[in-house]
Amino acid sequence: MSEVRRSALVWLGLSVAVIALDQLVKAIVMSALQLHVPHPVIPGFLNWTLAFNTGAAFSFLDNQGGWQRWLFSALALIVSAVLIRWLATIPRTDWRNALPLALVIGGALGNLIDRLRFGQVTDFIDVYYGAWSFPAFNIADSAITVGAVLLIWFGLFGKKSPG
Template sequence: MPTRPNALIWLLLSVFILVADQITKWVVLQHFQLHDSMPVIAGLLNWTLAFNEGAAFSFLSDAGGWQRWFFTVLAIAVSVVLLVWLKRTPRNDWKTALPLSLVLGGAIGNVIDRIRFGHVVDFVDVFHGDWHFPAFNVADSAISVGAVLLILLGLFGGKTEKS
């Protein structure tokens, strides 16, 4: 029985996300001290160095340290599931492969931070007036876009052709 090409080629996108995430974090760490801020778009966007010891939106950031390893193990487990899912996905099923690759690259980017630093390096600060969205990074963006695409394409993307 011939094997069909799987979507593992999409790991190149995951690697791109991972590299972009780590390079941007490295640049910010080289030029900023914690909580330093630089305006990018007045009244809308700053680069602001922040450390997140919790999960999304700083969930459990003050939990005493156990959350570092919990979120690291959780992200590694999710990454393994996504890798297996990509392996079982036909190569031409971009509606599945694209979002999975984005989430995978972002998840690994943040795992690297948790292992290296004990926290995730965030630096994108979107705000309006006194309201600030929680700081985030390239990995967080990829995870969010990938998750939304996975849901939207799963619900409204129609059937994919089998190869």
């Protein structure tokens, strides 16, 4: 039991916070915005635009008949389980590993909730410049991306964590 208390599993609290924020904002967006109608936040750069994605990042495998829902759901569960197991093996104070893992877990499970509830992921952050447009994304996607970048960054440039 003392091993669990000293492990980084406490960082799952951050994962829960990411999930809660992601789901709260998605609920607000779905009630306040109309599908594909942009609402400028920073004109010429950022809109809130409600969109749905049945695929993965960048709409990969979008509109493939529905089987991808279960593939990406299974992947989210497997990746989250592996990352939770990893959290259990590292010390609580090893924030350079715990923070990114918690962000990825929260993001993966936030999007998993959408897939299971709606069969698609709710996106709304629309970044663009002129004719160029980045695929719409959400808070869960942002957490996954930031977590992955931090994991790589700390792996390459971070000092060895105590523990």
